[in-house]
Amino acid sequence: MKLILIHEMVRIALSAIWANKLRSFLTILGNVVAVSSIITLVSLIQGITEEVESVILSEVGADAFLVDRRGIMRSEEDLERTRNNPRITLADAEAIRRFASGVTAVMAEGRRSGEVRYRQHVLESVRIQGVTEEFIRFSTFNAEIGRLMTPAEVRRKRNVAVLGSDTADRLFGALDPIDRQVKIRGVPFRVIGVSRP
Structure with a gap:
């Protein structure tokens, strides 16, 4: 008896779908679009979350x-x-x-912008960053030319600088900047390195 009832219900449902083809198609299409949208949105949120986490973990x-x-x-x-x-x-x-x-x-750091000068070459509004000795432990910063400052140089407050590659190019052109003296906000610093771009 139950099997006949289920069979009859399926037959009625299929005949209703067949009788209203456009409505059935649009209903199925709406469900497919809704489910696809939810899956896409969840995937996008997971991807963004993973990207943000990887950036945070790689930076600090x-x-x-x-x-x-x-x-x-x-x-x-x-x-x-x-x-x-x-x-x-x-x-x-x-x-x-x-x-x-x-x-x-x-690690403590201070940031300002100011003038950086090498002889007659002057750059205005350059981003300047001063750091404490633990900087190397926290940073993914690397020197392309020369080296980074040592903890001893920072502790002893040596006036050494690692320039950004763009700043070094604009100040020195084809010259090797290592061991040259620049003035940062009027204070002389010896260039010990140039960072990677």
Whole structure:
């Protein structure tokens, strides 16, 4: 009895589908498009998540984090709201190093823009970055020519600089920049390396 009932229901359903071909086709098409859209969206979100995670892990590592005065700026309002946040100083970095027992390394960096000069060649508004000795532990930065600064040079506050490849090209042209003296914001520095582009 039940088998006959199921058979009759299937026959009625198939005849309804056959009688309304366009409606049936559009219903199936709508379902296929909806399922495909969901699968595509989920795949896209997973891909973006994996890419962001890989960038974060390659830049700072899985066990590193960044403390910034302003955080992530998404709008002018964010910039205005954080304008009066207190500056983070080397003393703050030293306090973290001294009092945070679970922290194995602390790197501080400062960024500004300013003039970089080699003889008569002057570059305005160059991005300048000063770092503490732990920089090499945190960075994926490499020197294409010359070398990076050593922790001892940073500790002793030696005026050494690693230039970006674009800055080196614009200042020195075909000259070898290693061991030449540049002025960064008016202070003399010896060039020890040029970073990879």
